[in-house]
Amino acid sequence: MALSADLTVRANLDLSDVFTTLASDVLGVSFGSTGFDPSALLAVIEGAAPPDLGGLRASVSGTIDVTGARLDLQVPTPSLPPGLADLVAHLGSIRTALPSFDVPELTGLDGLGVRIDSVRALIETGPLADLLGLVPGLQWSGTLTRAGGSLGAIIDLLRTLAGLTAMATTSRHLLEQSAGFAGLLDRDAADAAGATLLGLAGDASLVAALRNADPADAAVAAELAGRVEAYLDAVTEVATTWAPGMGFGEAALLGLDATGTSGAIEVASVVLTGVDLSGVTTLTADVRRMAGPLLEAPLPDPHVFVDGFLGQAALLTAEARLAVQTWDVAGALAPVTNLSDTVLAPVLQFQQALAGVGTEITGALRSLRSAVGEVDLTPVATALDAILQPVVTVLDAIEAGIGGAEATLTTVAGEIESGLHDAAAFVTTASTSVQTSIGEVSGLLGELHLQELADTLSQSLRTVAQALAAAQLRPYFDAAIDVITTAADIIAQVPFGMLPTDVQQEIVDACRPIKQLDLQPVEDTLRAELATIREGFSADALQQIDAGYQEVVGVLAGFDPAPHLAEFESTVLSQLRTQLDAVDPMALLAPVDEGIASVRDLLADLDLQAEVLAPLQELFAPVLDAIEGLDPAALLAPAQQAVDDLRTSITDALPVAEARETLLDLRTRAAGVLGRIDAHGVVDVLDDRVIGALAEMPSGPPAGPFGSILVSLAQASGFRADEPAVQDVIDWVSGVSVGGVVVQGRLAEAHGRVTATSAAVASLDPAPVAAAASAYHRALREAVAGHPDDSPLAQAITPLLNAVVPDDLLAGLADNRRRYQIALDADALLLGTLAASGRSEVTEAASQLHVALEPLGAFPSRLRDVLTALGLDPAGRPLRVVLTDLLREAVHGPVPGELAGLISDATAKVLEALDVVTQSGLDAVEALDSVLSLLDLTPIVDELTALHTQIHDEVAQLSPDALLGPVVASGTQVVDRLNAFDPLAPVKQIVQAALDAADQVFDSVRPTVVFAPVLTLYQQVMAIVSGLDLVSLLQPVLTAFDGIAAQLDEGFDHTGDALQELQDALPSEVQENSIGGSVSVDVGVSF
Known part of the structure; x- marks a missing residue:
């Protein structure tokens, strides 16, 4: 059976019938029925009409007209109350004056006095005086003058005395310390020790002697050891004289503390420079005036004491004791104890005046609250609800109607998907059937091993073509042509006419066959035979082979599904798509979707923010702005900040804690001094022996207890002070010596000592001495080491x-000297600067003190007069000696007992008065603390801020945002619901999912997709068959034959031309000449 018939039987495939059946099946699928009637929904949509917004707009407009007129009458202009505005303005002016309020960083009574002066100056004049003048009846200037005048004078006195004491203490300390370290370095001894060591270290003979000595000779060893010991003693001497002088001197220089001393002198100088003791002068004059009755009273009558001073003295002492016991301390010191009340009263008035500034703000806030409470926004809310409710009803009805249609549309979508899946199954079944049939064809072709046959035939024909292509005739033709051409060229060069005629004849005869040679018959024969072979390949055999091949190809072409697939997709699938579109739910929903779009425009003209809230908010804006403008924290912030800054500045300048500690310390010290007075104990042990011992006792500290108190106060104020310095101050103030000259002389002497020591240290350089000693020591070691x-x-x-070892003893001297020299030079420079001043401020301060205290000189003068009148002549005798003599005489009478009682009573009264004054001072400090705490706007601001917050919160609850907020929010939700209203969205999602599934099914059931494996299999079959195209396989053989024919044509053409040239060159007849003879010639031509 022919291959084509076998393929038809085995395949048993009619693609036309397959695709006809497939088309019928696919087009017969069912997509169900829509069953969706949108008429009810469309009726609801058509019944929806845009609401009338006129009523809402009229309600808003009416509310604005009524409420606006009412609020305009009650909204105040936010402003600072006039009284508080003046307060702020004055406080602002005070801040510009605050730099003059700054005082030096001083401590103790000195700093307290300076600060009191600063505060008093600011309050008596300038912006602060204007500020305090705002409060009626507030008299700060007189209050502080009464409270601080005397205290300020006492502080000025103590401050000046402390400055002088510090100047005396510091200058004396500097002089004493400079004397101490200046004597530590003996320059001459140090020079001598250094010279001795240098001389011994230069003795090279000792090194040579050690190196060359007999080590076993004990006598030589002893002698050399003595010389070595002398050198080492010189090393020790240098260390002993140089090291203490420089090392101890460096340490002692630290005790000099030139930097600290310089600072202490400059601090004291600042206190004394420009000192003003006019207050002290006034105070002493007042004391002198108050003591006038006592000082101007008649002196005791000397005649009264003719019979003895002691009797009258006992009587007077008893009377004085009674007067002391009955002295009313509280009443006498009442002006002082009432000081705190005097200070605090005007401050309370000031606080009350500040508290009144909140009345205007409170009234304005409550007025605003009342006005806002009368606003009625109910009509607006009612009108808005009337507009929105019909729209909500329409939206709910549409959503309910679409909810009922959702199930129907979901069923339609399911049936679409089911029908498409059925179509896909039909296509898949057809594809499987076709693929099976083509698989049979592929199997048959596989059994014939056509691919192997095609490969073998192709290889064989390729071998024949290669063999024919290798049969090249051109080289043979080329060789023959070269030989013929060469022979022709040689013969052309032979002089044929010169040869004998007989020879010529022989040549002509020999060449005759060549000249008669003709290649054309040979060429024609070869051409005919080659053409016969070539034509044998393209005649009946090739035609028969090609006919069989074409028959097989024709059978296989009937199995090609591509044309059927193209037709199926262009017709059947198009018809299927048309059927699907006929039941498209989206098309059914289109009228409803268009109607819903019109519903979205129902409230398109309504802008709740612009038409409702914005106008009402604009109406309330002045109210809210007024409330914000009445914010007490903001309104009073400038005043509060100014008051806070002022209070802080005053507190910094006049620290309450320091004043309290100073008063308590003063009371403790005074009580300690008075507590040591035990008059009765003295009387009990007083006898002639004790009085004699008292007379022999050394003098106490200068100025007695007052000197000790002065030193303590100066130390508490940060000054350097000691009791010996008090005598210097007494001498300077009394005129015994000039303070500035004394201090400058001490500073100059100390500077001279430091300068001299620096020069001595500079002249002593330990470096060469230590280097020589160390080198000599090493040389000695090396000599002994041998x-x-x-x-x-x-x-x-x-x-x-x-x-x-010199390195151990002398190595540190160079560094010690360097440090010592640097420190000395620095201190010399510093002390030179101090000594350059004449210290006129010391002299001036002492001179002013002398003048200021001169009124008090009446008291010791009066005491001498009284003693003289009493017969106790003090002339030329110190008061201590006078009193000792009086005690010696009175020890055996009643006077000591009465006097002891008087002293005890007076001490108790002094302590009582001290307690009253101290407590009064503490009360004044507490009053000042209260003043500073009351000078505060915080309570007012806090109270007003709480009220402001309350009103603000209440008004916020009555604002359009709060009252209409829920209604407007509901309306906004309706508008937002309209804008986003798409009740078909769930249905659209379901339908779109079905349509997406349909598209996916359409893509997946397209025959070109489903039949892709079939097309691939068919193409594989056609590839196998294409290998049997013998015409194509024979083409290389035929091409090789054509090449041989071309070579024959070319070779014969060129060979004929060469032969013709040779024939022309050969002679054809004998040429006559005069040469005779006979030559035998053999001419031959070979190919």
Whole structure:
């Protein structure tokens, strides 16, 4: 059976019938029925009409007209109350004056006095005086003048005395310390020790002697050891004289503390420079005036004491004791104890005046609250609800109607998907059937091994073609042509006419066959035979082979599914798509979707923010702005900040805690001094022996207890002070010596000592001495090291060298000297600056004190007059001696007992008065603390801020945002619901999912997709059959034959031309000449 018939039988495939059946099946699938009637929904949509917004707009407009007129009458202009505005303005002016309020960083009574002066100056004049003048009846200036005048004068006195004491203490300390370290360095001794060591270290003979000595000679060892010991003693002497002088001097220089001393002098100088003791002068004059009755009273009558002073003295002492016991301390000191009340009263008035500034703000806030409470926004809310409710009803009805249609549309979508899946199954079944049939064809072709046959035939024909292509005739033709051409060229060069005629004849005869040679018949024969072979390949055999091949190809072409697939997709699938579109739910929903779009425009003209809230908010804006403008924290912030800054500045300048501690310390010290007075104990042990011992006792500190108190106060104020310095101050104030000259002389002497010591240190350079000693020591060691360790020489000298090593003793001298020199030069420079001043401020301060205290000189003068009148002549005798003599005489009478009682009573009264004054001072400090705490706007601001917050919160609850907020929010939700209203969205999602599934099914059931494996299999079959195209396989053989024919044509053409050239060159007849003879010639031509 022919291959084509066998393929038809085995395949048993009619693609036309397959695709006809497939088309019928696919087009017969069912997509169900829509069953969806949108008429009810469309009726609801058509019944929805845009609401009338006129009523809402009229309601908003009417509310604005009524409420606006009412609020305009009650909204105040936010402003600062006039009284508070003045307060702020004055406080602002005070801030510009605050730099003058700054005072030096001083402590103790000195700083307290300076600060009191600063505060008093600011309050008596300038912006602060204007500020305090705002409050009626507030008289700060007089209050502080009464409270601080006397205290300020006392502080000025104590401050000046403390400054002088500090200047005396510091200058004396500097002089004493400079004397101490200046004597530590003996320059001459140091020079001598250095010269001795340099001389011994330069003795090279000792090194040579050690190196060349007999180490076993004990006598030589002893002699050399003595010389070594002398050198080492010189090293020790240098260390002893140089090191203490520089090391101890450096340490002692730290005790000089030139930097700290300079600072202490400059602090004291600042206090004394420009000192003003006019207050002290006034105070002493007042004391002198108050003591006038006592000082101007008649002196005791000397005649009264003719019979003895002691009797009258006892009587007077008893009377004085009674007067002391009955003295009313509280009443006498009432002006002082009432000081705190005097200070605090005007401050309370000031606080009350500040508290009144909140009345206007409170009234304005409550007025605003009342006005806002009368606003009625109910009509607006009602009108808005009337507009929105019909729209909500329409939206709900549409959503309900679409909810009922959702199930129907979901069923339609399911049926679409089911029908498409059925169509896909039909296509898949057809594809499987066709693939099976073509698989049979592929199997048959596989059994015939056509691929192997085609490969073998192709290889064989390729071999034949290669063999024919290798049969090249061109080289043979080329060789023959070269030989013929060469022969022709040679013959052309032979002089044929010169040969004998007989020879010529022989040549002509020999060449005759060549000249008669003709290649054309040979060429024609070869051409005919080659053409016969070539034509044999393209005649009936090839035609028969090609006919069989074409028959097989024709059978297989009937199995090609591609044309059927193209037609199926262009017709059947198109018809299927048309059927699907006929039941498209989206098309059914289109009218409803368009109607819903019109519903979204129902409230398109309604802008709740612009038409409702914005106008009402604009109406309320002045109210809210007024409330914000009445914010007490903001309104009073400038005043509060100014008051806070002022209070802080005053507190910094006049620290309450420091004043309290100073008063308590003063009371403790005074009580301690008075507590040591035990008059009765003295009387009990008083006798002639004790009085004699008292007379022999050394004098106490200068100025007695007052000197000790002065030193304590100066130390508490940060000054350097000691009791010996008090005598210097007494001498300067009394005129015994000039304070500035004394201080400048001390500073100059101290500077001279430091300068001299610096010069001495500069002249002593330990570096060359230490270097020479160290080098000599190494030389001695090396010399001894050349001898046995157990030799007498080594044992005598090595321990000496080990015991004293110059590097250990002298190495630190150079660095010590460098540090010492730097410190001395720095202190010399600093002290030179101090000594350059004449210290006129000391002299001036002492002179002013002398003048200021001169009124108090009446008291000791009066005491001398009284003593003289009493017969106790004090002339030329110190008061201590006078009193000692009086005690010696009175010890055996009643006077000591009465006097002891008087002293005890007076001490108790002094302590009582001290307690009253101290407590009064503490009360004044507490009053000042209260003043500072009351000078505060915080309570007012806090109270008003709480009220402001309350009103603000209440008004916020009555604002359009709060009252209409829920209604507007509901309306906004309706508008937002309209804008986003798409009740078909769930249905659209379901339908779109079905349509997406349909598209996916359409893509997946396209025959070109499903039949892709069939097409691939068919293409594989056609690839196998294409290998049997013998015409194509024979083409290389035929091409090889055509190449040989071309070579024959070309070869014969060129060979004929060469032969013709040779024939033309050969002679054809004998040429006559005069040469005779006979030559035998053999001419031959070969190919």
